[in-house]
Amino acid sequence: MIESTDINVEYCEEERLTCVLVLDTFNIYINEIVSHISLPLCLWPINGRPLLDYTIHTLIQSNIQEIILLATSYSNEICSYIMNSQWLRTYSKFIKLIPYEEARSLGDCLRNLEKENIINHNFLLLYGNGTLLTSEKLNTLFSVHNENIRQDRNCIMTLVYRQLNSNHFEHPSYTDDQHVFVLRDNNTHRVYVYSNEYLDKYQISLDLFKQPNITMEILYCPLDCRLAICSPDVLHLFQDNFDFLTINEFVQGVLFEAKITGHTIYSHLYETGYFLSVHNLRLYMKGTFDILRRWSYPLVPEIISSMDKQLFSIVTTLVSSQIKLNDSDVSFYNISYPIIYDKHNIYKQGDIKLDRLSNIEQDVFIGHNSQILSGVYLRRSCIGQNCIIGKNTQIINSILWNHVQIGENCIIKNSIICNNVLIRNNVQIDKECMLCENVIIGTNVHLNQRMIIIASNFITSTGIIDEIEIIKNDDISISSENVKCSNSKQRSNSTSSSEKFINSSNEEIIVSNSDLVGIDGFGKELIFNSVHDGQAENFEDTDNDEDDDSDDDDKNQLNAFDAWGYRIERRENRGSSVISDDDFQEEVIRTLKRAYKKNLKPNNIIDELNILKPTYNVSPTEFEQSIIRAIFLLPLENQIANPEQLNYWNTLKLTMDKISQTILKNYMKITNEQAQMLLLNEIDLICLEYIQLIGVYIANILMYLYDNDVIDEQWILKWYENKQEKIKNNQLIIKLEEEIYYDKLKQFVEWLQNAESDV
Structure with missing residues (x-):
């Protein structure tokens, strides 16, 4: 009481x-x-x-x-x-x-x-x-x-x-x-x-x-x-x-x-x-x-709900007619449903539909009017109101807000899914991801850890998202067919570009990165406007006003930590920066950035890189690995900083035409098997690390290097045979999200073999 x-x-x-x-x-x-x-x-x-x-x-x-x-x-x-x-x-x-x-x-x-x-x-x-x-x-x-x-x-x-x-x-x-x-x-x-x-x-x-x-x-x-x-x-x-x-x-x-x-x-x-x-x-x-888990007792759901009943009467009208609420937020403010507390810390709010073949393990909250279909596995998660969880989906250590719909055979771990999000079938979301309102994740997409996906550059009105895709939750049956939705008119008419541009009634342009969320998805990664030291920088020169230095210091002091509470200065492979924190690697990055900006001659850049090698006391292999990673990751960093510009492949091609291919030819001699294998192995690692962003372009990358005599076909075929041998002997296991990379790699190798036989 x-x-x-x-x-x-x-x-x-x-x-x-x-x-x-x-x-x-x-x-x-x-x-x-x-x-x-x-x-x-x-x-x-x-x-x-x-x-x-x-x-x-x-x-x-x-x-x-x-x-x-x-x-x-x-x-x-x-x-x-x-x-x-x-x-x-x-x-x-x-x-x-x-x-x-x-x-x-x-x-x-x-x-x-x-x-x-x-x-x-x-x-x-x-x-x-x-x-x-x-x-x-x-x-x-x-x-x-x-x-x-x-x-x-x-x-x-x-x-x-x-x-x-x-x-x-x-x-x-x-x-x-x-x-x-x-x-x-x-x-x-x-x-x-x-x-x-x-x-x-x-x-x-x-x-x-x-x-x-x-x-x-x-x-x-x-x-x-x-x-x-x-x-x-x-x-x-x-x-x-x-x-x-x-x-x-x-x-x-x-x-x-x-x-x-x-x-x-x-x-x-x-x-x-x-x-x-x-x-x-x-x-x-x-x-x-x-x-x-009731560690905060008496601050637990059923007691808070009972307090509301004693303190307040349930309100169905707004106190002020001047204040309007979003439909998805109404339940937070003025609707209170009874909460049943069950063993293993299972909380059921209001009326829910729970399939008898689902597995609700422990520490789970299920909101009013939500549907859990057969084969679903839930552990230590919160499911909001009016949600649908498709068959055989696993949700672990995650939070779903209201009106979230998840397809079949999905895996979601340690993530936050906001209101009105649609996740299609066979999606995997790694830890510490966040999907903001109205995002749609396409079929077979794999989101790497600590990614924040948004639906637009600006706050999107419900009308705009309705025009793209919306699924009504009225009179929903428990059939899994309600989870499967057809593509919108805009998607069916989309081009082969990796980004979709949709015009709304107020002439706002909404950009969707299909490389990231799939061709049947809608959204893009959030790139923060305020850039802290150590984060990605634009290739373009900017004019810095010295009078603003003190203000920048104050901002950096206030924002030395990211949204997850990590110290930005010592983050590794998080957020918008994709480059290693190694001192020598950073020096190579700065050298190449300056070369791209000032259109320096390749020979001058090679001389500068050679001078760096004894200064940092790195081995020849480490030296060459740093150059390869810098060449192939810099375009990705530029794309992240400028997501509305060219996609990764077009950006890489520009840098290759300008300087990079000459640098690769100098260090990765086409007659040197060891250097060629190192180049292929490093490209392989980078592509597998960023499958959706880089790996999908493996055929384009190898074709360019082959056409421009950076790499020889005999080394490509030998390297590919070694990989296939490892796969055959179970020394290399192909993950589900890596299948698209290996499929494109196989297509290129088959083309190369056919081209060789024709000659």
Whole structure:
């Protein structure tokens, strides 16, 4: 039963327990994903409810008497959620929504809040998306902060952490963007040194250890709850210091000026209890599965649903006629279905159709009006409302939103599938992929890990997608035929180009990459507009304004982590960069880029490459491998940075005609068997690594190299025979997604053999 809390009682201002939620991660990569979903991260669904619901329920149970929501972008959607979920109607004096659409950092939000002049007492601050999943009551933190102030009147903030019981790098709740080093007094818990930099060594002044009655302890990578108890002075300091953009900068600034201003900061470490701040995609998925496994009890689906029944009446009309909701989001806001909790942590919401031959293993949520056909295997996954899962499909550690349709014999692992997505038959989606709204994945497509697929460059209206393809969910029978859909008119008339261009009524051009999503698919990979150091660069020269250097530094500091929470500087083969992090490889890349841009003569480039070899002390084989990978991967990087320009093969051909074939001829002598085999093996590895992007062009690549005397037919045939021998002896197993590559390779070799016999 829900505890009765009289939170509408008038309180004295100094007694009011206030919590401020900053509903934005201020991560450009997450916000760019959000722009293709039109739903901010704080409203993403977790087991049938918006993420923010869980945080507000926790605050209610913690007897918090005032919640202030600071909304930046998508404030209309957040306002719609609040009003239509009946929070404001039930607690009219409980929640305040303050939009700050111009805010670009946490510091901007708190400076604007200071101008409102509505807080003159201690308050909880939830930052980093403003969504915290916890099993603990948070009102006790006010007592902790008050005790710190009683001992030290200069205390203005208490940071909250959770102790990790295992190695932090291996702990599933830890992501790179939570790295923090804290040196504090073991007795009073006052913080003396604070750093969020990822360093092997931290320098600590010996003067700290000379202070009397102080025993220092180190908190290395505790779980950052993105939670702090603040005094009103915190807002004043943000107002006076415009350099403070983040909490990290604020804490470091206060500690640096401690001797001058006298302000101090303390910390509080929870030894037990469940805490998870959801501010990136990995933590969003972990929070979903933790709730399914009931680690966050009492924050579990059936209890949240029962609370709704006690707190609210079910609403079927909008509170405000000026606020319109997307059909796929209505269930988040104002429709509550009963949830049945079954053994093995199986949750069934409302009416579902479950085939008796399906296998629902454990930790699974199935939303209202969803259909699970025969042979389906589900484990640790969340299925939204009005979804159809085709026969013999496996879904593991994945989240499906509403109105998702998946064909037969598909495999989906560790991925997020948003509203109104169609996945056709025999599709495989690897871990940490995300399909945004209205994407269609074609038959027999294999998506490699950590790919984000969008339906257009802009937020796409329902009408445009309806024109392309739409499957009505009204009166759906359990027959699998409903999963199979005919191609749209646009597809049937498509050309052989790898990209489809579709004009909408408002003259917006939508681009689809058929190399990636299939000829019967619709979508393309999301390439972030904001490029961080280490990510792909365009071949074209750009004019850099030196006056913007400081702004760029601030952006890089705010966005040093990608949407999954990985540190960008040490990513390997992720996102838009496809080039190795090896120093020599990078130097070869830079040399070739400069050659392409400035139209340098091939002989000059060869001389430069030869000079690099002794400088980096690489072996001859490593030297040649780096050159081959640079030549064949650079066009792919250019295509990723400019997806609306030429496809990979056309880009590669341009670079080959210009410089690359001369470089290959110099190092891969056509009479040298070892060099020729190395060239073929490296091309083979690259094609298998990027089958959909490069591997499908293997016939074009070999034909070009053969026609231009870069490689001889005898080496191609010998290399191919060796591969076939390995396949025959089961030394080489062809995967399902590799069949298209080997088919095209076989076609080229058969043509080559026939051409040789004709001669």
